[in-house]
Amino acid sequence: MADTRRLQKEQTREKIVAAAIKVYSQQGFAAPTTAIAGEAQVSHGSIFVHFPTVESLLICLLDSFAQDLTAELHMLSESGGDVEKLLAMHVDVLIKYEGLYKRLTKEAVYLPEEAKNTFIAIQSTVSIHFWQALEPEISAGAIKLVPFHMLFNTWLGLIHYYLLNGDLFAPRGSVLRRYKSTLIECYMALIKK
Amino acid sequence: MKTCIACGMPMKEKADFAMGDESKDYCVHCANEDGSMHSFEEQKEAMTGFIIKTQGLAHEAAESAALSMMRKLPAWKEGLGVREKGLGVRG
Ligand SMILES: [Zn+2]
Numbered sequence: 001m002a003d004t005r006r007l008q009k010e011q012t013r014e015k016i017v018a019a020a021i022k023v024y025s026q027q028g029f030a031a032p033t034t035a036i037a038g039e040a041q042v043s044h045g046s047i048f049v050h051f052p053t054v055e056s057l058l059i060c061l062l063d064s065f066a067q068d069l070t071a072e073l074h075m076l077s078e079s080g081g082d083v084e085k086l087l088a089m090h091v092d093v094l095i096k097y098e099g100l101y102k103r104l105t106k107e108a109v110y111l112p113e114e115a116k117n118t119f120i121a122i123q124s125t126v127s128i129h130f131w132q133a134l135e136p137e138i139s140a141g142a143i144k145l146v147p148f149h150m151l152f153n154t155w156l157g158l159i160h161y162y163l164l165n166g167d168l169f170a171p172r173g174s175v176l177r178r179y180k181s182t183l184i185e186c187y188m189a190l191i192k193k
Numbered sequence: 194m195k196t197c198i199a200c201g202m203p204m205k206e207k208a209d210f211a212m213g214d215e216s217k218d219y220c221v222h223c224a225n226e227d228g229s230m231h232s233f234e235e236q237k238e239a240m241t242g243f244i245i246k247t248q249g250l251a252h253e254a255a256e257s258a259a260l261s262m263m264r265k266l267p268a269w270k271e272g273l274g275v276r277e278k279g280l281g282v283r284g
Contacts, residue, residue, distance in 0.1 A: 074203065117261030120244065124258070127247035149249030
């Protein structure tokens with residue numbers, strides 16, 4: 001009996017998180033919680049049973065995105081993937097969360113401190129794996145002499161520029177899917193000696 | 194698999210543990226030369242420095258992010274929780 005209730009509670013929580021990802025992707029982070037309740041088909045009050053503040057809901061979303069990304073990154077580093085494979089995997093995970101990620105890049109400055117810091121922590125995890133994949137090539141002298149953070153930020157800058165201008169680069173469908181191989185090829189050509 | 198209580202890194206191999214000692218709960222990066230774990234201040238500095246090196250952020254933004262990461266880690270969670278309780282940051 002208690003187990004069934006716990007399961008139901010867990011399912012409602014998951015429904016709210018999925019609905020919030022959808023609503024925030026479409027409307028931005030200023031979207032009202034009533035819209036999320038409507039999308040999840042739960043009562044407005046039930047959102048606050050699971051998430052006492054809007055900020056805690058936002059951080060939970062970011063954490064689930066982070067977990068997914070981290071799991072993929074670990075799998076890749078176990079298999080000893082090179083830089084191109086890492087970039088491809090990075091884009092693949094971002095495609096999965098494209099709507100949410102685009103909002104994050106656009107609205108991060110307006111987010112509460114804690115959510116903003118969670119976003120930085122996510123990029124920090126990506127940067128560690130980016131470093132691990134790139135380090136052997138830097139040591140081998142195959143990469144241009146540029147500070148590491150500029151190598152990383154240039155990659156993010158490219159991705160974010162295409163995302164933010166998706167309406168110009170890919171008016172219909174996913175801009176990241178459309179430009180994935182072009183972005184990776186050009187980035188590698190830019191950083192290689 | 195164990196995860197470092199001080200930085201969150203997964204510790205897969207013996208070499209990942211402080212002093213190569215698999216009974217330790219923290220990793221090689223979070224240990225001082227004598228094998229003891231970093232203090233709060235040392236860890237804050239190390240994580241801030243890492244964020245600056247990998248993402249190029251300004252010091253104050255990097256430090257704020259480092260503290261937020263530390264707040265989620267078992268080694269620092271409690272101390273940081275107590276420090277902030279009085280500030281009424283909950284919205
Ligand atoms: Zn550690």
